[in-house]
Every structure is written in C-alpha cells, then in structure tokens.
Amino acid sequence: MGNNDYIIEMLNITKEFPGIKANDNVTLQLKKGEIHALLGENGAGKSTLMSILFGLYQPTSGMIKKNGKEVKINNPNDANALNIGMVHQHFKLVECFSVLDNIILGIEPTKGLFLSKKGARDKVVALSDKYGLKVDPDAIISDITVGMQQRTEILKMLYRDNEILIFDEPTAVLTPQEIEELMKIMKNLAKEGKSILFITHKLNEIMETADRCTILRKGKYIGTVDIKDTTKEELSKMMVGRNVNFKVDKQPAKPTETVLKIENMTVPSKMHKNNAVKNVSFNVRRGEIVCIAGIDGNGQTEFVHALTGLEKMTEGKIFFDGADITNASIRERSKSGISHIPEDRHKHGLVLDYTLEQNMVLQRYWDTEFQKGGFIKQGAVRAFAERLIDQYDVRSGQGPITIARSMSGGNQQKAIIAREIDKNPDLLVAVQPTRGLDVGAIEYIHSQLVAQRDKGKAVLLVSLELDEVMNVSDRILVMYEGEIVGQLYPDKTTVEELGLYMAGAKKDVVPAEMNS
Amino acid sequence: MKKKKVDLSSGALSVLASLICIAVGLIVGLIILYCINAEQAIDGFTRIVKGGFYLMPKGLGSVLAQTAPLIMTGLSVAFAFKTGLFNIGAAGQYTLGALGALYFALVLHAPWWLCLIAAMLFGAVWGAIPGLFKAYFNVNEVITAIMFNWIGLYAVNEIIYKGTIGDMYDMKTTKTYTIRSVSAGSVIPDLGLNSVFNTKSTTIAIFIAIAIAIIVYIVINKTTFGYELKACGHNKDAAKYAGINDKKNIVLSMTIAGALSGIGAGLYYLSGVAEWNPQVSTALPAMGFNGIPVALLALSNPIGVIFAALFVSHITVGGGYLPTKYFQPEIADVIIAVIIYLCAFVMLFKGFVVNMIASKRKNAADANAEKKTNDGKGAA
Numbered sequence: 001m002g003n004n005d006y007i008i009e010m011l012n013i014t015k016e017f018p019g020i021k022a023n024d025n026v027t028l029q030l031k032k033g034e035i036h037a038l039l040g041e042n043g044a045g046k047s048t049l050m051s052i053l054f055g056l057y058q059p060t061s062g063m064i065k066k067n068g069k070e071v072k073i074n075n076p077n078d079a080n081a082l083n084i085g086m087v088h089q090h091f092k093l094v095e096c097f098s099v100l101d102n103i104i105l106g107i108e109p110t111k112g113l114f115l116s117k118k119g120a121r122d123k124v125v126a127l128s129d130k131y132g133l134k135v136d137p138d139a140i141i142s143d144i145t146v147g148m149q150q151r152t153e154i155l156k157m158l159y160r161d162n163e164i165l166i167f168d169e170p171t172a173v174l175t176p177q178e179i180e181e182l183m184k185i186m187k188n189l190a191k192e193g194k195s196i197l198f199i200t201h202k203l204n205e206i207m208e209t210a211d212r213c214t215i216l217r218k219g220k221y222i223g224t225v226d227i228k229d230t231t232k233e234e235l236s237k238m239m240v241g242r243n244v245n246f247k248v249d250k251q252p253a254k255p256t257e258t259v260l261k262i263e264n265m266t267v268p269s270k271m272h273k274n275n276a277v278k279n280v281s282f283n284v285r286r287g288e289i290v291c292i293a294g295i296d297g298n299g300q301t302e303f304v305h306a307l308t309g310l311e312k313m314t315e316g317k318i319f320f321d322g323a324d325i326t327n328a329s330i331r332e333r334s335k336s337g338i339s340h341i342p343e344d345r346h347k348h349g350l351v352l353d354y355t356l357e358q359n360m361v362l363q364r365y366w367d368t369e370f371q372k373g374g375f376i377k378q379g380a381v382r383a384f385a386e387r388l389i390d391q392y393d394v395r396s397g398q399g400p401i402t403i404a405r406s407m408s409g410g411n412q413q414k415a416i417i418a419r420e421i422d423k424n425p426d427l428l429v430a431v432q433p434t435r436g437l438d439v440g441a442i443e444y445i446h447s448q449l450v451a452q453r454d455k456g457k458a459v460l461l462v463s464l465e466l467d468e469v470m471n472v473s474d475r476i477l478v479m480y481e482g483e484i485v486g487q488l489y490p491d492k493t494t495v496e497e498l499g500l501y502m503a504g505a506k507k508d509v510v511p512a513e514m515n516s
Numbered sequence: 517m518k519k520k521k522v523d524l525s526s527g528a529l530s531v532l533a534s535l536i537c538i539a540v541g542l543i544v545g546l547i548i549l550y551c552i553n554a555e556q557a558i559d560g561f562t563r564i565v566k567g568g569f570y571l572m573p574k575g576l577g578s579v580l581a582q583t584a585p586l587i588m589t590g591l592s593v594a595f596a597f598k599t600g601l602f603n604i605g606a607a608g609q610y611t612l613g614a615l616g617a618l619y620f621a622l623v624l625h626a627p628w629w630l631c632l633i634a635a636m637l638f639g640a641v642w643g644a645i646p647g648l649f650k651a652y653f654n655v656n657e658v659i660t661a662i663m664f665n666w667i668g669l670y671a672v673n674e675i676i677y678k679g680t681i682g683d684m685y686d687m688k689t690t691k692t693y694t695i696r697s698v699s700a701g702s703v704i705p706d707l708g709l710n711s712v713f714n715t716k717s718t719t720i721a722i723f724i725a726i727a728i729a730i731i732v733y734i735v736i737n738k739t740t741f742g743y744e745l746k747a748c749g750h751n752k753d754a755a756k757y758a759g760i761n762d763k764k765n766i767v768l769s770m771t772i773a774g775a776l777s778g779i780g781a782g783l784y785y786l787s788g789v790a791e792w793n794p795q796v797s798t799a800l801p802a803m804g805f806n807g808i809p810v811a812l813l814a815l816s817n818p819i820g821v822i823f824a825a826l827f828v829s830h831i832t833v834g835g836g837y838l839p840t841k842y843f844q845p846e847i848a849d850v851i852i853a854v855i856i857y858l859c860a861f862v863m864l865f866k867g868f869v870v871n872m873i874a875s876k877r878k879n880a881a882d883a884n885a886e887k888k889t890n891d892g893k894g895a896a
Contacts, residue, residue: 310756331759340757348757353750358743362758371740378738 006068007032007195008053008084008164013062015048017406020397022048023059026221028197028214030164035186035196037206037227039239040216041438042410043395046199049216050166053197054086055079085157086166091149093141099152100124100137103159120159127158131188146296147178154185165189166197171205172435175295176466176499183209201239201438203232215239240440248443250450253474255285259458260427265316267302275314276302278482284427289449289459291473293466295502299482300462301343304431307460308340309333310348321426334363339425341416341433343462349416350404357385357400360419392418393444410437413445421448428452431462446472466495480504530815537813538827541855548850549843556842563837564851567830570837577713579829581789584721585610586825588780589807591732592643592773594816596657598736599769600749605646605661606777607804608668613639613778614792614801615672617785621695621702622684628704628786632724635782636775642668643774644767651763657770665800677794684792691791704786721783726822728779733818745769777804813855 008030015023023045030036040046051057053064055073063070066082073079079086093102104120124137133151141149150170157165167186171179186209190196198210206213207227215222215238222238237243261283269276277299284290294300305311307318309330317326325333334340342348350359361370361381370380385400394414396402404412417433430449434442449472453459463469469476469490476488478501485507488498500506545564549557563570568579589606596603603609616638620631646660676682676692686693695702696716704719712718736742747755748765755762784803785792810828814820835847 308757329759330756334759342757347751347753349754351747351751351754354747362747362754365740365743365758374739374741376738376740376743 005031007066009065009068010049010053011063011065013049013052013059013064015045015052015057016060018397021219023052023216024219024221025062026216026219028221029224030195030197031212032195033190033193034211035190035198035209037198037200037210037213038216039201039203039206039213039235041201041218041239041440042413043218043408044216044239044438045219046216047168050086050168050197050199053079054084054166080160080162083161083163084166085160085162085164087150087153087157087168087170089168089170089172091153093149093152095142096140098138098140099135099144099148099155102141102152103137103156107160124155124159127155131158131192132185133158145178147174147181150174150178150182151185154189162194164195164197166199168199169201170198171200171202175464175502176495177503179205203235203439206235207232217241236439239438248446248450248471251454253288253453255288255474256456258283258285259321260284260460261319262307263317263319265303265306265313265318267299267306267311267313269302274482276482277306277313279316280479280482280484281316282477282484284458284460286426286456286458287453288474289453289461289472290475290477291461291463291469292477292479293463293469293473293498293502294479296464298479300431300479302482303479304340304343304429304462308338308429334423337426339363339420339423339428341420341428341430343431343435345409345412345416350412352403352405354404355400356389356394356396356402356404356407356415357381359404359415360385360388360400363419363423388415388418388422391422394418410441413437414441417445417448421452425457427458427460429460429462432464433461434463434465434468442468466498469498470495478502480507530817530820534813534815534820534824537855537858540858541851544854545847545851549847552847553842556839560838560843560847563839564831564834564847566837567834570834573713574715575833575837577709577715577718578789579826579833580709580713580722581715581717581719581784581787582829582833583825584725584787585780585784585803586806586810586829587722587725587729587822588783589777589804590810590814590821590825591729591807591818592776592780593807593811594814594818594821595732595736595776596769596773597811597816598742598749599745599765600752601647601650601657601766601769601773603643603646603661603770603773603777604658604808605643605665606773606780606807607800608661608665609639609642609774609777610781610801610804611665611668611672612642612774613781614785615675616778617782618676618684618692618695618792621786622693622698625699626702628702631702631786632704632779632782635778635786637778639778639781640771640775643777644771647767647770650770651766665804669800672792673794676792682794685794686791689791690795691793694788694791695786696788702786703788704783717787717789719783719787721787725780725783725825728776729818729822732776736818777807780807809855 006029010026010028013023013026014021026045026049028038028049038046038049048057052059053073055075055078058074064073065071071082073082094105097105100117100121103124104117109116109120121137127133128135133155135148135151135155139148141152170182174182183205186196186198200206210227212224212226213235214224215235217239263281265277265280266275267277280303292300292303302311306313309328317324319325320336320338323336325336346352351362361384364370365376370377370384382400388394389399392414395411396407413433420428428449433445437445449459449461461473473490476490476498477484478486478488478498480502481504485504486501488501542565546557546561549560568575589610592606592609593603613635616634617631620626620634626634642664645664646657649655649660650657676684678685680687684692704721706719709718709720710716736746744755744760745765747758747760748762752762780803784790806828810821810824814824831851835849838847
C-alpha cells in the first residue's frame with residue numbers, strides 16, 4: 001500500500017507528561033474518505049493524540065504527515081491551515097450569537113469596515129443542504145437543541161473547507177434520535193470525500209458507521225482493524241485487554257420496605273419562570289434500582305438537587321427512612337445515609353485543586369475516623385485513600401497525592417464512586433454515573449450499583465443512556481418537562497416505547513402512589 | 517523514585533520563582549538608580565540591598581520592628597486568599613486595630629496583652645463586615661472593604677482628634693501620646709532586645725508574629741477548618757455538595773483576616789515604633805496595603821509570609837538609608853513595586869522553570885533509554 005492512500009499519518013507518536021506516558025509509540029493512519037474510529041478506555045490517550053493532531057500539544061517524539069509530507073502543527077491555526085477541524089466534546093460556541101455568526105466567527109467576510117454576511121449565508125445554506133445538516137442560520141445558539149448546536153459545529157468545519165474532521169465523543173450529549181441522524185450525516189460526509197476521525201467508546205456506533213478502527217490501551221497502540229472483519233466482542237477485548245460482559249448480570253429485584261418517599265415535590269427553575277420539577281411523587285424501596293429516564297434538561301438536575309439539599313423546593317415533602325428530611329441540611333442528609341454521585345464531577349464532585357486523598361474524604365473529613373479535635377489525621381486519610389484506590393482501581397500519576405485535576409475523567413469518576421459507595425449509604429443517588437466512561441469502567445460501575453441493590457440498599461439512578469436505563473434498572477420512571485409521565489418495567493417495554501415517553505409523545509396518568 | 521522527585525521540587529520551584537522575581541526587581545531598581553544618578557547608583561544600590569545591615573545593629577532592630585506588623589497584614593491577605601477572597605481591607609482593619617490598641621493603652625492603661633487582644637477584636641469586626649455583605653448579600657468583598665477602609669480611617673481620626681480634645685491626642689506633638697510615657701505596662705516587653713539592637717522599639721512582637729504565622733500555617737494545612745476554608749476557596753459548589761456551610765466560612769475567613777490585621781497594628785503601635793497622627797493620616801496605613809504584595813510574594817504560604825515580610829522590610833529600611841541628596845527614599849518602594857508586579861508572573865516563571873527541568877530530564881531520559889530500550893512500566 002503506497003503512502004499516498006493516507007491523508008493523515010501520525011507515526012510513532014510519544015507524548016510524556018510528568019509521571020505518565022499518555023501516548024507511547026502510537027501510529028494512526030487515516031485514509032481519504034473513510035470514517036476511522038479511535039477506541040480506547042478513559043485515560044488510554046485518545047484525547048491526547050487528537051490534541052496533538054489539532055496542535056494543542058506537541059509530541060515528545062514522532063512525526064505527523066499529511067499526504068505523505070511531514071508537517072509541524074504548533075497550534076490550532078496550523079491545524080486549520082492544513083484543513084483539520086475538530087468538534088470538541090464541549091462545544092465552543094458563543095451562546096448569544098446566531099448560528100451564522102458562530103460559523104463565520106474568526107473569518108468574518110467584510111466589505112470595508114462592515115460585515116457582509118450575504119455570501120456567507122448562501123454558503124452556509126448550500127452546505128447544510130448538501131450534507132443534510134438541518135439548522136436555521138438565524139437561530140440563537142442558546143435557543144436551539146444540543147443536536148443543532150453540534151450541527152453548527154460541523155458547519156463551522158465545513159465552512160472552513162476542512163478535509164479532516166475530528167469528532168470528540170460526539171454522541172455523548174445526544175438523544176437516540178439525534179445520534180441516528182448524526183451517524184447519517186457522518187456517512188454522508190465521508191461519501192463526499194471528507195475524512196473523519198471519530199473518538200468514542202461506544203462499540204455499537206463504531207460497528208454501525210466506521211470503516212476502520214484504531215485501538216489504544218493505556219497509552220499504547222494495540223492495533224488497527226477493519227470493521228467488516230471484526231466483532232463488538234473482539235473490539236472490546238482489544239480495548240480492555242479482557243473479555244467484557246455487556247449484559248448486566250443481575251437477578252430479579254426483591255424490593256422490601258420503602259426507604260425514600262417523595263410527595264408532591266415542586267422545584268422552581270433557575271433558567272425560566274416555570275417550575276423545573278412539577279408535583280413529583282414516588283417511592284424507592286430497599287433492594288431495587290429505580291431509574292429516572294429522560295432527555296437532558298427535563299428537570300432531572302433540579303430534582304436531584306432538591307433531593308440532596310443543594311436546592312430548595314417550594315412545595316412537597318421528602319421522607320427518608322420514615323423521617324421528614326424536607327428541611328434537612330446537605331450534611332444532615334448525607335449523614336442520614338444518602339450518597340450522591342453528582343452529574344457534574346468537576347463542578348460538584350471534586351475539588352480539582354485538592355489531592356486525590358483530600359477528595360476521598362470530602363464527605364467524611366469531619367468524621368472522628370479522620371479528625372481529632374479539629375486536626376486532620378493525615379495517616380488515617382492516607383490509609384483510607386490507599387485502600388479505596390486499591391479496591392476501586394483508581395489510577396493516577398502519583399497515587400494519593402495526585403492533584404485531582406491531573407487525573408483522567410474516568411479515574412476522577414471512579415474516585416467519586418469509590419467515595420460515595422464506601423460510605424455504605426441506604427440510598428445511592430447516581431446521576432449519569434457512566435457519562436463519558438469506557439465499557440470496562442461502565443461494566444464495573446453497573447456491577448457496583450447492582451451489588452448495592454443486592455445488599456438491600458436502594459439505588460436511584462438518573463440516566464440519559466437508553467442502554468443503561470434498560471439494562472440496569474428494575475423500574476423506570478420517565479421524566480418529561482418536570483413531570484413523571486410514565487412508569488415502565490425494562491422487561492415489559494421496548495427501547496422504542498421508552499423513546500416515545502422520553503420525547504413526550506406518550507404520557508400516562510401516573511398514580512400518585514407509585515409503588516410497583 | 518521518580519514520584520518523589522516531582523513532589524519535592526514543587527515546593528522548591530515556588531521558592532525559586534519568587535527568588536527570580538526578587539532578582540529581576542533588584543536589577544530594574546539598579547537601572548532606575550543608574551538613570552537618576554549614575555555616579556551614586558552603586559552606592560545607593562548597596563545601601564538598599566544591605567538594608568538593615570547597613571547600620572548595625574540599629575538597622576536590623578528596626579527591620580525586625582517593621583517586619584512584625586507586616587507579617588500580620590501579609591497573613592491577613594494570605595488567609596483570605598485561601599478561601600478565595602481578596603482582602604483589600606487589611607489597611608482598614610489595621611486602622612481599627614490601631615484604635616483598639618491605642619484606646620486600651622492610653623485611656624484604659626491596660627496591660628499590653630489586653631491591648632493586643634483589643635486590637636485583634638477591633639480588626640476582626642472590621643473584617644467581618646465585608647464578609648457578612650459578601651455571604652448574605654453577595655456584594656463583592658473588594659468594594660465593601662475599600663469603602664470600609666476609608667470609613668475606618670476617618671472615623672478613627674475623628675475619634676482620636678475630637679477637635680484637639682481627644683483623650684489620646686497630645687496637642688504639643690499633634691500625635692497621640694507616646695504609650696511609654698502614659699502607660700509603660702502597655703508597651704510590649706522587649707526582653708532586652710532594645711539594648712541588643714540599640715533601639716527603642718524592637719520588642720518581642722516579631723516572635724509573636726512568627727508564632728502566629730506558624731499557627732495560621734497549622735490551621736490552614738492540618739485542621740478540618742482549614743480543609744473547609746480551602747475547599748470553599750477552590751470550588752464553592754463542591755464545598756456546598758460536601759455539606760460545608762460556605763456563608764459561614766466566608767464570614768469566618770474575613771473575620772480572622774481582620775483579626776490578623778488588627779494584631780498587626782497592635783504589634784506596631786504597642787511596640788512604640790510610631791504614634792498616630794490624626795491630622796496627617798489622610799492616607800491609609802501603608803502597612804495594610806503592603807500585606808498584599810507580601811502575600812503574593814509568599815504565594816499565600818504562611819511560612820513564606822514571614823520571609824517575604826522580612827525581605828520587604830529589609831529593603832524598605834535600606835531605602836531609608838539612601839542619601840537624600842541624590843535619591844528619594846521612595847526608590848525602595850519602586851523596587852518593591854517592580855518585584856510585586858513580577859509576582860503576578862510567579863506562576864509563569866514557575867512554568868518556565870518546570871519546562872526547563874523537564875527538557876533536561878528528557879534529555880537525560882533519552883540517554884538512558886538508549887541503554888535500556890525495553891522499559892514500558894513508565895505509564896501508570
């Protein structure tokens with residue numbers, strides 16, 4: 001095979017950070033017009049490799065070639081000049097600008113001192129027609145859905161005539177329908193000759209769209225395979241280094257007494273004048289996993305915040321283990337046996353500038369196990385952190401004294417999960433606990449949730465992932481626009497039916513006393 | 517082995533970065549001296565660098581006397597920084613602390629330690645006010661603190677002066693009475709230090725300040741209270757999630773910062789370094805504002821504050837020895853200002869040093885790698 005087949009080659013790339021080799025002799029070759037998936041666990045070095053290609057990092061050694069010629073990419077401008085574009089996991093859009101303004105931002109067409117958007121608009125409309133990227137050029141970013149925002153990002157790349165498109169975990173934020181549409185768009189782009197690099201750890205998506213797949217594990221290059229010659233099982237084995245169990249192993253739930261009882265909860269919204277959570281009532285019992293399913297932004301966040309005490313509710317009551325905790329403080333709720341794996345690990349879950357061990361005791365530092373007379377027992381904290389790191393396999397550069405900020409997302413999440421589960425709570429509130437994690441970690445976290453349930457604890461899972469909802473939960477409550485619109489059982493429903501409830505197309509009058 | 521190295525050098529790097537700032541600041545100072553008067557520049561520069569040592573032992577004595585209050589205001593600012601607050605009100609808290617100390621000494625003739633506690637409480641109240649506004653009305657502490665600096669200054673002037681009939685006001689000197697002449701028991705004991713340094717104002721204040729710095733270090737780094745404060749400073753949302761009462765911590769942090777500034781004023785006035793002049797004092801005490809550069813230079817480390825304060829006093833005293841025929845003593849302030857300005861770049865310097873060390877290490881590692889090609893365990 002001649003070199004000319006490849007539009008981009010990253011050869012023998014090594015990137016070292018203090019205490020860690022993020023990429024160790026990695027080679028990635030992208031053919032023109034293919035969809036090439038980059039697969040690996042969290043911390044496998046995918047993002048580092050893409051950041052090198054996009055000019056955000058310089059490799060310690062190795063070279064990058066475009067069309068067979070060596071190139072140096074010192075910053076994103078260089079990358080752009082080489083027609084490399086990237087859709088970041090967290091979009092880089094100006095919220096109060098229109099779609100068109102965002103697309104032309106940085107290369108605004110001008111006539112004298114004034115903007116001339118006419119030509120730009122025509123080009124954008126033509127591009128969106130050509131690739132089926134439906135989006136209104138005059139809509140304001142903050143008003144449109146996440147899917148449309150992503151299409152705006154894609155249009156941004158196309159507007160700049162980028163040939164190599166990097167997608168960093170593009171489906172993490174989308175609804176099932178939007179994912180399907182994105183897959184179609186990506187295939188279209190490839191057909192039109194664009195070359196796509198697709199970072200993900202969702203095997204289904206790779207099997208469906210990609211032509212080839214490169215797998216990284218712990219910074220090392222494992223191999224590149226043709227998708228038509230491989231299976232999901234083989235891919236996951238290459239990624240994790242062992243066989244992965246996709247089906248969550250669990251027996252039917254044996255729920256016992258009610259541990260959490262929510263009556264008519266109403267929570268105001270901070271974004272708009274309406275209530276974010278409207279008159280929600282339900283129970284959770286020991287020994288069951290109840291899942292609140294729904295599309296992002298339907299009141300789940302506010303609901304969890306009100307339940308854990310981060311926000312005030314205007315109406316309703318919460319009973320936990322029979323006691324009224326409606327007005328209890330966050331600390332009191334935590335002490336009484338509620339653990340909370342928060343939705344946003346950087347905002348709530350961790351103090352990023354604290355060390356791993358300091359974060360491990362974030363919910364317990366006041367306990368006599370860790371302090372005496374107001375003085376922190378450093379030795380006890382260290383021993384505790386080391387036990388958790390060991391037991392939950394939290395990987396980091398320097399062990400307990402690693403600064404949390406420097407850890408990979410998956411290991412940060414593992415640290416939070418270790419901390420919250422180790423508290424041995426009666427109720428575990430887990431909000432999107434597997435967001436952005438790889439199959440190995442997901443399998444592990446799911447098994448931990450089931451283990452909690454089997455120990456007779458109650459688990460309240462909030463998830464946007466249909467697979468997770470269907471596989472892990474014993475009972476599903478669908479939340480739509482702040483209301484519970486349906487109660488479903490995973491063994492008696494289908495993904496399609498669940499999708500209809502989530503989209504608001506189907507709605508039951510759910511009895512106030514919902515208890516299986 | 518590798519882990520330890522990274523860990524050790526991180527503290528050393530901070531010191532190194534601060535030292536680079538000082539060196540560059542001194543060089544700029546030399547250039548300024550050179551521009552003003554080329555012939556005298558080297559002599560003037562030597563005097564500044566020698567600082568208190570220029571006039572032994574008296575000079576050293578006055579460096580120590582000035583360092584004590586500066587440590588306290590430096591700690592005040594550093595403590596608030598740890599909670600993510602900018603205590604620009606150290607000057608006002610210092611002013612109130614001065615009032616507390618002077619009132620208890622000159623009017624009540626209280627023993628020195630009681631005067632010091634009064635200074636602390638007065639300062640604490642003045643620190644608590646911006647804290648309360650911040651916690652409960654979300655008013656930026658910088659704005660409130662600046663306003664309360666001026667309110668404090670003019671209120672204190674008025675209380676002391678009272679149209680010449682104030683109890684503490686000595687019409688002959690137009691300042692407050694000297695504490696030594698009114699209430700000898702209110703002067704902080706010197707335990708013979710004055711005779712050692714041949715001064716009148718070198719007391720054990722410096723030891724009190726150092727002891728408090730160590731206590732602050734322990735509180736910040738070893739206690740649950742310090743853990744909570746820092747958590748609030750780094751990430752308010754995570755602190756809230758952990759059940760930490762952020763409002764309480766904001767108020768407490770500002771109150772303690774105010775108390776530290778107040779003690780600083782107590783240490784200064786109760787040592788008899790100077791008297792308060794209510795008519796001339798239309799500018800806030802520099803000691804209060806100098807706490808900010810001290811805290812910055814020390815990267816908010818309480819132990820670092822001791823050395824940063826020593827250094828700032830050292831060259832300030834040195835600036836006082838400049839021959840006034842050729843130079844203004846404010847040159848020392850210019851040098852300090854340059855150093856402080858560079859402090860903003862301390863992090864940059866730190867990054868620069870880290871990169872240098874990293875590339876050196878890499879070269880060494882490459883050399884090693886050639887010998888030992890098969891070492892894959894580096895990535896953890």
